[in-house]
Amino acid sequence: MFCKTLTASDTSTHGGFSVPRRAAEDCFPPLDYKQQRPWQELSAKDLHGVEWKFRHIYRGQPRRHLLTTGWSAFVNKKKLVSGDAVLFLRGDNGDLKLGIRRAAQVKCGLPFSVLCTQSLNVGTVAAVPAAISTKSVFSIYYNPRANSSQFIIPFHKYSKSLNHSFSIGMRFKMRFETDEAAERRYMGMITGVGDLDPLRWPGSKWRCLVVRWDEDIVRNRQNRVSPWDIEHSGSVLASNHYLASGSKRTRTDLPSPNPSFPASNQAGLSDFGESLGFQKVLQGQEYMGFTSPYTGNPIQNHHQSEVRKCIPGWNDMGMARMGSGTVMQPGNSYVSYKGIGFGESVRFHKVLQGQEIFPKPSHERALGDKWVQDNGGFGANNGVHGSDVENGWPMMMRGGSTHVRQSGTSLQASSPSSVLRFQQANTPVSYSNSLYGTCHQKEEIKNSFGLCNASKTLGGTLTSSSPYGHQDTVEVFNSLYASKDQNEIGSLRPPVSHVTQKALRDSQGLPTGRSVCRLFGFSLEEETDVVNREDTITPITSSCITENLNLDILPSRVEQLQFKPPVLIETFGRSCTKAGQLISQSLMGMPI
């Protein structure tokens, strides 16, 4: 396999793709160099299974490998720009796979390398297992990013939105870019307020506002927006129904990223970024199907098994069961790291989404599953309800609509909520403004990361022991590449963890008993010569960050929590190694 960051020439309309010599020789079928200008047709499939054909020619003076015909079509279709990267990967059976990775649109035009080369205080890493063992809080740095994910919301945007009420009839503005025009403000009116999916995420403010756009040109756009995405319109309608918030928001727009910056990946080959599993995670509310125990294809099965193995156990960890209304205070052992390296933790994003539905905790599962059997489905969400106050909507915001209290029922929710609490950073950094909080479901993500040990998991219930106790090293990668192209929603940086060959072998074929948190749930079975010997690699387990499955948090508490400036929560990563390539390759080789 090889990965190359695209140059201006590679992406210009003027020519083709210059293939590094070694890459072509290693990865492409050999050419007949006796010919004057040897060439062949290459065919490679991307993660979607779409096949791309290229003319591979060896020519020029001096001779070099080029992809010509077919290349520009690929660039155009994928909307690649210089700084993006492509990865070619040849499977054992000789067929070629193809992936792309979008360039990071680094915040404020700061070169990514600048961020990465900041000093890493490795010593503080030790505080993480300490924090875990003492069930206290530790912090994770989250790399600043410009391309905001739909599911990661700048904290200041969110907290500002808390100060305003939104009512039907209210006019608003929102900035975005359409196919036809560059980014500008569009206006509209709020025509409804209510949960996007009250069944699965009751009380979520995520796209809770139903709107109508003034202009036809954006009518086919999503007609639901989130409160933090909009600004109040300056023109307040003369209406006695207007729920005035008093203050006219003047949105402080984030500085626009510098798109021309090629975020070259200094760290090596882990910059390959497409992962089906990962995107599933990121898609979160829109695409997640973890609600269901049914699976339709191998990938889903893997997901399912992964979730089942990893998640329920977390409930048995003491730190994950916080009492009703109890908010964990920051421990004295939290640490801050400055990240280097890339990648992103699948679990981390699961936490940040905060809205996905996991299987019911173990003590409720028997009943739940039986209910499902008896009733023909829908077990995953039965019993989801909340009081008027609980679900985070002030009464007046909900009208007489969705969240009617089910009277006479005790307060209990089987839909776990994840709340991450951002702590005040004691290590001020210059780019703290670029931090992102998260604002889903319960509008916060509250503390409580843990780590599930890939090799010490027992029978579907994880112990709370730290992987560090086994001399493993944990890597949590955190860089996210948002996709520029909706069709390329999968072009996201996968978590890159180093897994020994042994661990890989161990991770296979163990549906029960000693199970593992497999990376994305895929068995990492493809091993190549790239990985020479396992003892040359820092052994590490595939890591899962646990999430607090506290079911008893009162959502109403969200409004009561004092919002402090978010801490820079940062994971630390390693520079890319050969093992990183292994993971990437395994991901490429997975069944689609």
Added chain:
Amino acid sequence: MFCKTLTASDTSTHGGFSVPRRAAEDCFPPLDYKQQRPWQELSAKDLHGVEWKFRHIYRGQPRRHLLTTGWSAFVNKKKLVSGDAVLFLRGDNGDLKLGIRRAAQVKCGLPFSVLCTQSLNVGTVAAVPAAISTKSVFSIYYNPRANSSQFIIPFHKYSKSLNHSFSIGMRFKMRFETDEAAERRYMGMITGVGDLDPLRWPGSKWRCLVVRWDEDIVRNRQNRVSPWDIEHSGSVLASNHYLASGSKRTRTDLPSPNPSFPASNQAGLSDFGESLGFQKVLQGQEYMGFTSPYTGNPIQNHHQSEVRKCIPGWNDMGMARMGSGTVMQPGNSYVSYKGIGFGESVRFHKVLQGQEIFPKPSHERALGDKWVQDNGGFGANNGVHGSDVENGWPMMMRGGSTHVRQSGTSLQASSPSSVLRFQQANTPVSYSNSLYGTCHQKEEIKNSFGLCNASKTLGGTLTSSSPYGHQDTVEVFNSLYASKDQNEIGSLRPPVSHVTQKALRDSQGLPTGRSVCRLFGFSLEEETDVVNREDTITPITSSCITENLNLDILPSRVEQLQFKPPVLIETFGRSCTKAGQLISQSLMGMPI
């Protein structure tokens, strides 16, 4: 103004647009014919306000008017094909407006003219006022169409979907076309079942299924589908949670339309099709904002006033107040017409949508408005609720989710429901398979069209007197052009009614007291020389089809109703006249 159906040459990449001589002379600014090849730059705005520039040149031997530069860009952007039509319209102030109309994708490739030229039994028209006066049912033919609206669902599809249960985890297939591929089947899994918007349309099956697509390529597609859009997957998962329906549906796919057929509009100029107001209606569930009494622009204001004037009154019409559970039986005076002409009734579609929210009926408004004032909004939907059975969802289909009963509250809904009952046709026609029922909210639309008289409406409460009593003629147009281009969602055929100049004048400036149902709520004030004298035109009022605002229908009754094969409900129309042009022009001239 002029309208021209595009020829193959007009839309080919080879050249420009040939402007009919008369059209250019009438509509475009004059050229300096003394020059060898006179030309000018034309600028026209479409309904979105987007400006299009064209080079207008007079050349060739013999001389002719052409649009060259800029034309192909327009064709490409609008995705026009031969058979589509463009309309140029010059306002009084001289500025040019521009509209397009998509060609009808006529069902089974049948030329539209064939459908249109079928004999029209004008005599049966008389039965309509008779039916109205006796408060009995009459029928409306609905023109067959291939491009199914999202909001008009083939009856057989809907009724089939009733025979199947849908549960979380169920696998399904669905046919559609993506940007990248022609129509084919995509597979997915149902991951949730619940109302799309429980606040405004509780119990609606419209897009009630939350799904996850197997393929990434369609992941960014709408993740909610309606039961009638999907087929069960052949591969039933081995799962004890599966709510087996037993039968494996084999969907009878509709014959594909013949896209090459240029549906030339024999009927003249009423084929202009873009109307903001109309599209608002058609957008229905997705874009309607009638919920709110607040308005943000003149158009919305017009809409609002129209609704307020027309709708509440209908509640006072005897036929509109059906008792709980009472279903009107077909009267003996229902009629069938075969339609000619084009256009579509705004009200008709409002009825078919069945899901929009109107202001509360008059007897509830005082309370409602006060509630709004006291509570800061959301008045339009307060009190919306229903029992578990009532809202149309079997208990098992809803899990413990949205529609929790508000215990101790009497059964009452301020969200009016519209139910249209299709009757058995006694006039079989060859293309009856192409009929469309409707499947929104209460899954039926039950009887009860009425007509509000544009000139005889009093004080916000319509009388039930028929306009025919005043020697007016009613036209209900019914042809719908679905848009091929999402950005052109507005490219829909507007209702075309003939309105006398007098009626137009009467319709203006009467906010209270003697009010009217204005066409779309727009005052049709633009009068041109095209309309010569009112007595040369068949006088007609702008017609509104009333809809049954029965508030007490038990939604559960939907399932109990026996479904009969739908009748061909057809409106009759007139071939296009100058008056039709007037309407079109008025629509073009309206503020955007």
Added chain:
DNA sequence: CTGTTGGCGGGACGCCGACAA
């Protein structure tokens, strides 16, 4: 070894009048 550049061939676009319906 490979990124960039100029050369250049080919094809698509689109402006033109000829021609014919």
Added chain:
DNA sequence: TTGTCGGCGTCCCGCCAACAG
């Protein structure tokens, strides 16, 4: 009067080697 066609100019895409870092 106007729909279609062949002619042809222009532009851009993309294949090529030269050249330079």
